[in-house]
Amino acid sequence: MFQAQQLWSYRYGSFAERFRYQYVISRSTESIEGFVERKIGDLNLYCGKDLPLRELHDATGAKVGYVLGIAVGTAAQQSKETLKLPFKKTAKTFWTRFESFLDDAAGRYAFVLHALGQSRLYTDPVGMIGAVYNVEDGYVASSTMLAIKRALRPHPKYDFDAIRDLAGKITLFHTADQDVRRLNPNYYLDLGTLESKRFWPRNVSFTPEPEDPSAVYKEIIETARGNIGAIANDYPCSLPVSGGMDSRLLLAFAGEHRGKIKQFYTHINNYATRRDAAIAQELCRVCEVDHEVHDKRHFGIARREARLNLRAYELTFGAPASPPQEYQNGVIYGVPDGNVIMRGHQTDLLRAVYVFRPQSEWRDPDWQIERLLVVPRAHFNAEIADRFREDFVAWQSTLPASAMEKAADFMFLEVYSNASIGSSFPALWRNFYLSPYNSRRLIALSLQFSEKRRRASEPVYELIEMMDEDLSKVPFDFEAPPSLDDKDAWTKGASSTVRRRDRTVDSLLSYA
Numbered sequence: 484m485f486q487a488q489q490l491w492s493y494r495y496g497s498f499a500e501r502f503r504y505q506y507v508i509s510r511s512t513e514s515i516e517g518f519v520e521r522k523i524g525d526l527n528l529y530c531g532k533d534l535p536l537r538e539l540h541d542a543t544g545a546k547v548g549y550v551l552g553i554a555v556g557t558a559a560q561q562s563k564e565t566l567k568l569p570f571k572k573t574a575k576t577f578w579t580r581f582e583s584f585l586d587d588a589a590g591r592y593a594f595v596l597h598a599l600g601q602s603r604l605y606t607d608p609v610g611m612i613g614a615v616y617n618v619e620d621g622y623v624a625s626s627t628m629l630a631i632k633r634a635l636r637p638h639p640k641y642d643f644d645a646i647r648d649l650a651g652k653i654t655l656f657h658t659a660d661q662d663v664r665r666l667n668p669n670y671y672l673d674l675g676t677l678e679s680k681r682f683w684p685r686n687v688s689f690t691p692e693p694e695d696p697s698a699v700y701k702e703i704i705e706t707a708r709g710n711i712g713a714i715a716n717d718y719p720c721s722l723p724v725s726g727g728m729d730s731r732l733l734l735a736f737a738g739e740h741r742g743k744i745k746q747f748y749t750h751i752n753n754y755a756t757r758r759d760a761a762i763a764q765e766l767c768r769v770c771e772v773d774h775e776v777h778d779k780r781h782f783g784i785a786r787r788e789a790r791l792n793l794r795a796y797e798l799t800f801g802a803p804a805s806p807p808q809e810y811q812n813g814v815i816y817g818v819p820d821g822n823v824i825m826r827g828h829q830t831d832l833l834r835a836v837y838v839f840r841p842q843s844e845w846r847d848p849d850w851q852i853e854r855l856l857v858v859p860r861a862h863f864n865a866e867i868a869d870r871f872r873e874d875f876v877a878w879q880s881t882l883p884a885s886a887m888e889k890a891a892d893f894m895f896l897e898v899y900s901n902a903s904i905g906s907s908f909p910a911l912w913r914n915f916y917l918s919p920y921n922s923r924r925l926i927a928l929s930l931q932f933s934e935k936r937r938r939a940s941e942p943v944y945e946l947i948e949m950m951d952e953d954l955s956k957v958p959f960d961f962e963a964p965p966s967l968d969d970k971d972a973w974t975k976g977a978s979s980t981v982r983r984r985d986r987t988v989d990s991l992l993s994y995a
Contacts, residue, residue, distance in 0.1 A: 486635060487628035487798050488515065495795035501912045502799060503533040505613065506551055507630075508595065508604070508623040508674060523548050524597040526674055533821065533915075535718075538565045539596055541572040548596030552612050553823070553915070555713035556589040556706065556922050563717065572598040581605075582671075582682045586924045589710045591908065591917035595674075602674035608683075608923050609829065609900040610668035611916070613909035615801075617663045618677045625909040627658040627801030636661045640870055645858050647803040654855045654902040655874040659802040667878075668901055681881055683923055689889050689930040695994045696932070700946055703928050707736040710919040711825065715743035718823040721914070722747050724774065726762035726960030728834060728943045729827025733919070734770060735950040741772050745822065748775040750814045758960055761967040765974050769953045777809075777817030784813035800910035810911070820913055828904060828918040829896075832929040833946070835937035837895035842934075845890040848875040855899055889930050896926065944987040955984055 485507070491498050499517020507513060507529040518529040519536065530536050530551060537550040550566050560567040570580050577598050585594070585605060593612045594605045604623060606614050613625030624630040637643065638653070638661045645651040656665045666672050670679040693699055711733070714720060722737070722744050724730045737744065747767050749760040760776045767774035789811045796806040809815040818824065837854055844850070849868045852875050853860060857867055878898060879890065886893050908916045932942050948955045958980045963973050 484632060485513075485515070485622075485624075485629050486631050486633075487626070489632075490628070490798055492794070495791050495798075499532055501795050502629070503531040503912055504915055505625040505629060505799070505909050506530045506534060506593070507625075510621050521549060523595050524602045524674075526602060528595060535915075537561070537563070539594065540565055540567045541598075542568060542570050545572060547572045547598055548594065548602075550592060550594055552592035552607075553590040553714060553718070553917055554588045554592035554594070554607075555919070556587045556710045556924075557584060558587070559584070575599075578603075582685070586683075586927075587706075587922050589706075589919055589922035589925065590714065591915070604666070604672040604674055605682075606666065606668050608668055608921050608926060609896055609918075610666060610905035611828070611900075611908045611918065611921070613905055614666040614668070614672070615658055615663050616666060616672060616677050617660075619662055621677065623672065623674065623677070626799060626906070627660055627663050628798050629801075630658075630663050631660055635659060642858070643803050645862070647805070649859050649862065650805065650856075651858045652856045652902050653802055653906070654857060655871060655878060655898060656901075657874075665901060665905065667881075667897055668905070669897060681883075684883060684886055684927070687927050688885050689927060692931055692933045692936070696942070696945075697994050699928050699931060700942075700949060703925060703946065704736065704950060706922070706925055707733075707920050708738050708740065710922070711737050712740040712743065714823060714825065714917070714919055715740050718915075719745045719819065719821070721745060721818050721822045721824050723824065723826070724749055724763035724766055725756075725759035726963065727759075728940060728959065729830045730763075731766060731947060731954060731957075731959075732830045732833075732943060733825060733827050734766060735947050735954050736920075738950065741770055744772075744825075746775060746818065747772050748777055748817060750809050750817070751776060751778040751780075752808045752812065752814065755960075758963065758967060761970070762957065762960060762963060765957050765970070766954060769951075769957060775817060777814040779808075779812040779814050782813035782816055784811075784816075795912075796910055799912060800906060802906075804907075806911070807907075810913075815913055818914055822914050824914045824916045826916055826918050827920065828900065829921040829926060829929070830918075830943075832892060832895075832926060833932070833937060833942045834940050835892065835934050837899065838891045838934045838938060840891070842888075842890075845887070846879070848872050848879070851875065851891065851894050854894070855902070892930055941987075941990065944983060945991055948984065948987045948991060955987070956980070 509527050517532040521528040539547045591611045616623045617630040622630045669683045670681050672679050749763040764774050852871050853863045958977050962977045962979045
């Protein structure tokens with residue numbers, strides 16, 4: 484039995500429910516409550532009962548493997564049961580063609596496939612499906628406690644009290660166990676040897692910035708809209724809406740597919756999210772869709788249940804961490820159980836959220852290690868920088884020249900996001916969280932814009948203005964007044980909103 488099973492208590496609820504979106508790959512036969520078993524080459528694949536699972540076929544209909552999770556945006560023929568590649572698994576160029584095929588795949592997924600005598604694992608570009616591997620014992624899984632049967636060997640570089648009490652992160656491809664590694668999401672994992680190798684980016688240039696971005700904007704809009712439509716066609720979806728940029732982009736991208744999304748909502752946990760709810764209500768009114776507010780004052784759960792949720796999460800997550808607020812105050816119960824929740828992750832590349840310093844400093848690791856939030860920034864010091872510098876430099880040295888042109892963004896993609904949503908999304912058991920904007924093609928398009936323009940959020944403003952000027956007219960949270968009580972006043976647009984739109988329209992007209 485895996486450690487997750489050995490340490491499980493019936494008080495936490497059903498093991499099958501709490502691990503419903505996780506998976507294990509093993510050379511031996513396993514017994515895991517509620518998991519579905521499949522074969523891939525000489526390996527055994529075990530999937531949680533609600534993890535979406537499709538057979539993967541080649542152009543002739545021959546079985547190649549499986550798709551775990553949700554992958555959209557490719558040119559593959561697909562149904563709810565199968566996905567068909569447009570090439571043969573016997574082709575000498577199979578792996579090269581598959582990696583090119585993967586450029587357009589968005590969502591939260593893992594491809595487990597066997598061809599040309601080799602079995603491999605490929606994940607989404609930030610690893611939000613979860614992927615860790617234990618070379619010593621030969622297990623691959625979505626989380627640490629499903630990759631070991633022995634007792635955890637605590638990783639010596641981490642202060643687990645800081646992780647528990649200060650929300651510190653386990654990063655740079657480490658896990659809570661010193662001998663279990665997290666897969667870099669732009670590497671594939673050879674399932675025979677458990678060796679990993681980078682496959683992306685290859686032959687991709689992120690510079691120079693296009694003088695006229697119109698064609699880039701058009702491709703971004705069509706691609707993201709198609710991804711949202713494909714997900715909403717096949718799964719019941721919920722979309723959280725706030726006063727920020729990422730959810731507004733998703734609202735705009737959704738376009739004619741908004742009617743297919745089952746729920747638009749905002750959780751209220753504090754004053755900031757109360758502001759979010761007011762702005763979100765106006766955005767949804769503009770879009771002519773219903774908006775739900777889930778206020779923690781109306782969703783309370785018993786302290787005992789909150790404690791058990793915390794203990795269960797520590798096992799599903801694989802470290803002594805706390806679940807999101809909505810799991811501890813009950814507002815998550817406002818979202819229908821099992822719905823797919825679409826999040827705006829990777830749209831934040833259009834804002835260059837982690838690019839704070841000029842390119843000349845991108846080979847300096849210490850400020851980037853601080854941004855990885857091993858501990859909160861107020862607790863960061865030279866000793867912590869010294870502890871992780873070798874790991875950081877080792878990772879950065881693997882970046883090809885084109886990626887080094889956007890090194891701070893790749894730190895955000897491969898290291899930070901992988902360590903955060905790559906570990907938290909699999910651990911959350913009520914809903915399947917994903918991003919419709921995280922294909923490698925959309926990432927490459929987003930990174931074509933200069934750091935200066937992205938730091939000013941210009942691509943975000945211009946995309947929203949192009950898609951839906953009524954959405955653009957609603958103030959963002961940082962433009963709205965301190966009090967939102969007088970709705971008739973602030974929804975007509977603060978002066979900063981008017982100035983922002985004037986600049987944006989002038990910029991778009993300059994491309995014409």
